[in-house]
Amino acid sequence: MPHFTLDGRTIPFEPGQTLMEAAMAAGVYIPHLCYHPDFEPHGSCKLCSVEVNGRICSACTFPAAENQEVISASEEVRHLRLRLTQMLFVEGNHLCPSCEASGSCELQATGYYLGMTDGHFSHFFPRREIDASHPEVLLDRDRCIFCALCVRASRDEGKNVFALSGRGIHTRLVVNSPSGKLGDTDLEATDRAAHICPVGAILVRGTAFRAPIGERKYDHRTIAQVALEEERPLVGRQHGQAED
Amino acid sequence: MGKPKIRIATTSLAGCFGCHMSFLDIDERLLDLVEIAELDRSPLTDIKHCTDCDIAIVEGGVCNSENVHVLRELRRACKKLVSIGACAINGGIPALRNRYDLGDCLEEAFITGIGVTDPQVPGDPELPLLLDKVHPIHEVVKVDYFIPGCPPSGDTIWAVLTDLIEGREPVLPYELTHYD
Numbered sequence: 001m002p003h004f005t006l007d008g009r010t011i012p013f014e015p016g017q018t019l020m021e022a023a024m025a026a027g028v029y030i031p032h033l034c035y036h037p038d039f040e041p042h043g044s045c046k047l048c049s050v051e052v053n054g055r056i057c058s059a060c061t062f063p064a065a066e067n068q069e070v071i072s073a074s075e076e077v078r079h080l081r082l083r084l085t086q087m088l089f090v091e092g093n094h095l096c097p098s099c100e101a102s103g104s105c106e107l108q109a110t111g112y113y114l115g116m117t118d119g120h121f122s123h124f125f126p127r128r129e130i131d132a133s134h135p136e137v138l139l140d141r142d143r144c145i146f147c148a149l150c151v152r153a154s155r156d157e158g159k160n161v162f163a164l165s166g167r168g169i170h171t172r173l174v175v176n177s178p179s180g181k182l183g184d185t186d187l188e189a190t191d192r193a194a195h196i197c198p199v200g201a202i203l204v205r206g207t208a209f210r211a212p213i214g215e216r217k218y219d220h221r222t223i224a225q226v227a228l229e230e231e232r233p234l235v236g237r238q239h240g241q242a243e244d
Numbered sequence: 245m246g247k248p249k250i251r252i253a254t255t256s257l258a259g260c261f262g263c264h265m266s267f268l269d270i271d272e273r274l275l276d277l278v279e280i281a282e283l284d285r286s287p288l289t290d291i292k293h294c295t296d297c298d299i300a301i302v303e304g305g306v307c308n309s310e311n312v313h314v315l316r317e318l319r320r321a322c323k324k325l326v327s328i329g330a331c332a333i334n335g336g337i338p339a340l341r342n343r344y345d346l347g348d349c350l351e352e353a354f355i356t357g358i359g360v361t362d363p364q365v366p367g368d369p370e371l372p373l374l375l376d377k378v379h380p381i382h383e384v385v386k387v388d389y390f391i392p393g394c395p396p397s398g399d400t401i402w403a404v405l406t407d408l409i410e411g412r413e414p415v416l417p418y419e420l421t422h423y424d
Binding site: 118 | 327330383389391414419
């Protein structure tokens with residue numbers, strides 16, 4: 001089986017696999033937010049940046065190949081990911097104490113994993129619209145990190161409820177209805193798109209604070225442990241590999 | 245003569261004093277602390293101005309002109325400045341007002357709000373002027389260390405404080421790292 005090295009470890013891969021898929025299948029966590037094994041890679045958050053033969057690349061989109069020397073666990077790469085995470089925090093309004101997703105938030109858990117204690121940069125405090133028009137789902141754009149997981153999930157469900165509009169700092173999450181309101185789309189609370197958000201931007205109403213502090217998803221397990229447990233089997237399934 | 249005590253100052257800007265309450269949650273370890281440290285300016289001592297100190301711990305965001313003044317005085321007086329809690333680190337709950345126009349906030353609070361009698365925006369010259377946004381303290385002065393949490397637990401504060409007192413670079417273990 002062809003292989004590459006990741007932090008000195010031999011990682012086998014199947015032709016067509018990305019670095020992320022091969023690493024995940026081998027049980028190596030590479031931080032990520034916009035990647036999910038069930039959806040086509042988006043390559044936007046850059047949290048999965050790794051050094052491949054001296055170049056920085058996104059592991060979720062970069063194809064695995066022979067003779068690749070990949071570095072993921074260096075202090076340099078960790079620091080790059082830390083700064084990217086801090087940028088995500090300051091570009092939105094991520095006020096964890098007031099967020100329903102706190103404790104189960106992938107952005108927050110990534111911050112913990114990377115040793116982030118502050119935002120480093122000046123905060124943007126952008127003004128973004130909250131959409132409470134849907135009876136079952138709340139859309140709080142303050143927390144959107146533009147990972148497009150909801151866009152891809154909704155597209156795969158054949159509904160195309162969500163889309164990203166605009167560019168750069170003007171990018172915003174829009175919904176597909178004549179009024180522009182979530183309540184006028186055909187989104188249902190049971191849709192995958194309503195549950196895939198890694199932060200607290202799309203929240204299903206009536207489910208908040210069910211898990212008390214101390215029993216939330218990332219209270220005792222790191223995002224690395226959770227991802228390897230929950231996402232790794234999906235990678236194996238996708239490529240027809242046996243789970244070990 | 246014993247070793248000179250280290251001097252610690254603490255203050256609260258735009259916050260709820262929760263971080264100070266958590267500071268008291270170090271419980272009986274306070275007795276260990278007072279053996280080696282002396283409190284300078286702090287709500288616990290009611291000293292109003294800071295003299296030279298080793299560590300200053302700041303809770304709360306920067307929401308008005310007095311907060312800026314106090315923070316700058318503290319920065320000048322201390323060797324190491326510690327930003328503690330969500331409000332000091334990213335504006336926290338007070339920063340929820342940043343999505344609104346300041347004039348609208350004042351109008352809602354003092355003119356049109358439910359239960360307001362004798363509606364008027366306070367204009368006493370002794371009142372500090374509000375900034376148009378609540379800012380984290382690192383946007384105003386240089387900060388040396390951050391303790392996240394709303395509030396951080398007593399154990400978290402103790403871990404960082406003892407590291408600093410003993411000259412170690414503070415590193416928070418996973419169980420003590422929370423942003424909420």
